[in-house]
Amino acid sequence: MAAYTPPAPYASAARLTWQVALLVFIVTILIGLMNGQRVGAIDTTAERSLLLTHLQTGTVGWITLALLGVTLWLFGNGDGDPRMLPRFAAVTVGVYPLTFYLFYPGGPVSNPAALHVFGTLALIAIVWMLIWTIQQSGRVPMSVARLGVLGALINLTLVKILDVLVELRFAGLAFPGDVNTAHSAMMTVGYVLPAAFALVEWRLGGGADGPRSLWGTISIGLLVVGGWLAVIVAVISQPALFQLVLLLQIAATIIFAVRMASRVSGASWLDRGGDRHAALAAIAIIVDAALLVYIVFAFFAVGSEPPRALLIGLNHTEFVGVLTNLMFATLLAVTASVREQTWAWADDVVFWGMSIGWIGFVVVELIGALSLVAVFTPILGVCLLIGIAAYSMRLRKVAASA
Numbered sequence: 001m002a003a004y005t006p007p008a009p010y011a012s013a014a015r016l017t018w019q020v021a022l023l024v025f026i027v028t029i030l031i032g033l034m035n036g037q038r039v040g041a042i043d044t045t046a047e048r049s050l051l052l053t054h055l056q057t058g059t060v061g062w063i064t065l066a067l068l069g070v071t072l073w074l075f076g077n078g079d080g081d082p083r084m085l086p087r088f089a090a091v092t093v094g095v096y097p098l099t100f101y102l103f104y105p106g107g108p109v110s111n112p113a114a115l116h117v118f119g120t121l122a123l124i125a126i127v128w129m130l131i132w133t134i135q136q137s138g139r140v141p142m143s144v145a146r147l148g149v150l151g152a153l154i155n156l157t158l159v160k161i162l163d164v165l166v167e168l169r170f171a172g173l174a175f176p177g178d179v180n181t182a183h184s185a186m187m188t189v190g191y192v193l194p195a196a197f198a199l200v201e202w203r204l205g206g207g208a209d210g211p212r213s214l215w216g217t218i219s220i221g222l223l224v225v226g227g228w229l230a231v232i233v234a235v236i237s238q239p240a241l242f243q244l245v246l247l248l249q250i251a252a253t254i255i256f257a258v259r260m261a262s263r264v265s266g267a268s269w270l271d272r273g274g275d276r277h278a279a280l281a282a283i284a285i286i287v288d289a290a291l292l293v294y295i296v297f298a299f300f301a302v303g304s305e306p307p308r309a310l311l312i313g314l315n316h317t318e319f320v321g322v323l324t325n326l327m328f329a330t331l332l333a334v335t336a337s338v339r340e341q342t343w344a345w346a347d348d349v350v351f352w353g354m355s356i357g358w359i360g361f362v363v364v365e366l367i368g369a370l371s372l373v374a375v376f377t378p379i380l381g382v383c384l385l386i387g388i389a390a391y392s393m394r395l396r397k398v399a400a401s402a
């Protein structure tokens, strides 16, 4: 059964961040559509700023900004209206990834100092959101869903601090430690997965206000601590210790799989609405963990680099299969009241088209049939664009009727 979505006190603030996040996601998709037709001919060095714009608009402008909307929705209790915070976050976190194209070294303007300024503004927004969320956590029930969002936000702040350090290094500042690896490791284990567990829990598990399950709490704790450990391991350059981080991730994923198995197997794949997106995301979390275990043991453990296509398969499982599905599940839930009047037909097209698109894209990357990327990415991209159009119109309609 669908988890109940009560009206939230800060619904308008959350809607603003979601609207901007959906807009920025269009940039990710357009670059993805273009690149999908050129796989094999992409110059990953000369086109670094374009590839990073694709990555940053997807991870920061879309996923992170949408997660800040989720935070406002889940932690708002009507006490002390955060009017400036959502506006500041929407502008700074929305604009920062776009600046990559211009200012990344080698890009059209190539100005690392400017990139650093925008990165710092986004960091201020995230720290501000974290402080607000910590204050709010004493005023709302700390369910597993809220705990996961709080854990993800704490680690997101650490990810952004690492981001700023990476940019300072580009700007010429020298300091020890493998900040780049620390950044990627923390991003996956400490940020993406707690956020994903929280969103699945909200939609399919105990909901936002349900009693806090001990095993749910343990699984979130393992990931958050795993993220910290990943940073320490990367900074002290002891890659062998990554296996410990992986162990924490595997334990958390097993707990998650056991807790969610019956909800996923009971999901109705034909019902329009967000639950099937959340159920598919839960399956993608398991696939993501299996891929990561394979990559670590087959490549990192023997000191070799995994092929780029394998990492691309992993990235799109995480950010499209897991997190985009979960954000769409959230948007479907919070706009449920106007769904029937606004492009109701789109929900089936988006769910099935997006699923065929991302699963096909990931599989052909994994098996090396790269010529088929040009077939699956248009299916994925066009269905995502239809979803963006439908959810934007619905968010506006909900706002107008509030």
Ligand code: HEM
Residues within 6 Å of the ligand: 028, 029, 031, 032, 033, 035, 036, 037, 039, 040, 042, 044, 051, 052, 054, 055, 058, 059, 062, 063, 308, 309, 312, 315, 316, 319, 320, 324, 365, 370, 373, 377, 378, 380, 381, 384
């Ligand atoms: C949240 C969303 C997304 C994220 C975070 C993301 C991330 C990435 C990353 C990290 C890469 C590798 C870049 C590199 O080599 O440095 C990549 C490549 C690529 N992405 Fe995405 N992506 C997202 C969505 C999409 C979508 C929606 C599409 C298609 C419509 C797409 C199509 C592609 C293509 C075609 C490539 C190049 C593949 C290749 O060279 O084999 N991506 N993406």
